[in-house]
Amino acid sequence: MLFLKNLFKKKTSNLSRRFAIPVLCYHSSHIWGTAYSQNNSVAMEEDLRYLLEAGYRLLSPLSLALALRQENDALLTGKLVCITFDDGMTYDYFDQEHFNAGFVKSFHTVLSQSPLHKTVVGNTPASVGFMIVSPAARHIIDQACLLGGNYLSDSWWRECAQKGIIGIGNHSWDHTHELLETVCQAENIKGSFLSINTYTDADQQIRAAQDHLDAVTGGCATPLFAYPYGHASDYLVNEYFPNYEREHRQLAAFGTGGEPVTQSSNLWALPRYVCGQHWRSPDDFRKLFSDLGDRS
Numbered sequence: 042m043l044f045l046k047n048l049f050k051k052k053t054s055n056l057s058r059r060f061a062i063p064v065l066c067y068h069s070s071h072i073w074g075t076a077y078s079q080n081n082s083v084a085m086e087e088d089l090r091y092l093l094e095a096g097y098r099l100l101s102p103l104s105l106a107l108a109l110r111q112e113n114d115a116l117l118t119g120k121l122v123c124i125t126f127d128d129g130m131t132y133d134y135f136d137q138e139h140f141n142a143g144f145v146k147s148f149h150t151v152l153s154q155s156p157l158h159k160t161v162v163g164n165t166p167a168s169v170g171f172m173i174v175s176p177a178a179r180h181i182i183d184q185a186c187l188l189g190g191n192y193l194s195d196s197w198w199r200e201c202a203q204k205g206i207i208g209i210g211n212h213s214w215d216h217t218h219e220l221l222e223t224v225c226q227a228e229n230i231k232g233s234f235l236s237i238n239t240y241t242d243a244d245q246q247i248r249a250a251q252d253h254l255d256a257v258t259g260g261c262a263t264p265l266f267a268y269p270y271g272h273a274s275d276y277l278v279n280e281y282f283p284n285y286e287r288e289h290r291q292l293a294a295f296g297t298g299g300e301p302v303t304q305s306s307n308l309w310a311l312p313r314y315v316c317g318q319h320w321r322s323p324d325d326f327r328k329l330f331s332d333l334g335d336r337s
């Protein structure tokens with residue numbers, strides 16, 4: 042009898058935990074023209090218009106993480122969407138002239154101007170940008186890929202973190218970026234974050250990065266992590282993140298799984314959809330959301 046009772050209880054609780062929340066990811070490095078497919082700022086502006094028309098509200102990624110940790114399903118009901126940004130170029134925050142695309146509105150401006158940002162469910166910030174933290178790594182990447190224009194400066198992180206539109210999150214110490222001579226990985230393996238599979242490497246790439254982010258933002262960083270390249274190693278997902286929370290201080294970690302966050306998602310590998318990879322046009326975007334509607 043007791044067994045049956047427990048079974049029923051579990052079933053009820055599973056039934057009540059039904060949600061499918063898309064987490065979107067944009068890159069301000071993906072700007073080389075003015076068309077939707079060539080410019081993530083243009084794409085996001087268009088996508089936000091659709092989301093508003095379709096009756097979606099923004100869910101703060103921080104609140105998503107907290108609700109998943111606390112099994113607070115009440116917060117996760119309704120038409121919700123989360124927005125994130127990767128790699129932290131200055132186009133995230135500053136409106137700027139682009140050598141190829143002309144005047145570009147920053148993600149911060151696009152989001153601030155959209156009525157959608159007034160619909161935020163849960164805590165601020167309304168969205169999160171994930172930064173490559175190491176100053177030396179950013180300098181080298183900027184020189185090698187971005188014409189040395191200081192496009193990976195951290196001058197805006199603290200101010201941005203305090204405004205509540207884009208939080209400043211952790212995208213690792215050096216992204217194990219291929220252009221760096223040395224990366225924080227024991228065998229100096231570059232171009233893959235799957236190679237971060239020991240405590241020592243994880244401590245450098247994640248905990249030390251968080252210490253620096255906290256210092257630069259005056260303690261206003263958002264405690265969320267996004268895996269470089271979307272690479273979530275078994276060690277990080279199943280050992281480091283769940284077992285060393287006091288050290289790394291993250292509340293959740295995001296990959297790029299191309300599906301919505303549901304009750305069965307792993308807190309340490311939450312899936313996201315990436316603009317340019319999982320959708321490339323307004324039609325793709327609408328289809329993605331109509332398919333989600335069919336699931337719920």
Ligand SMILES: [Zn+2]
Pocket residue numbers: 127128212216268269270
């Ligand atoms: Zn990245």
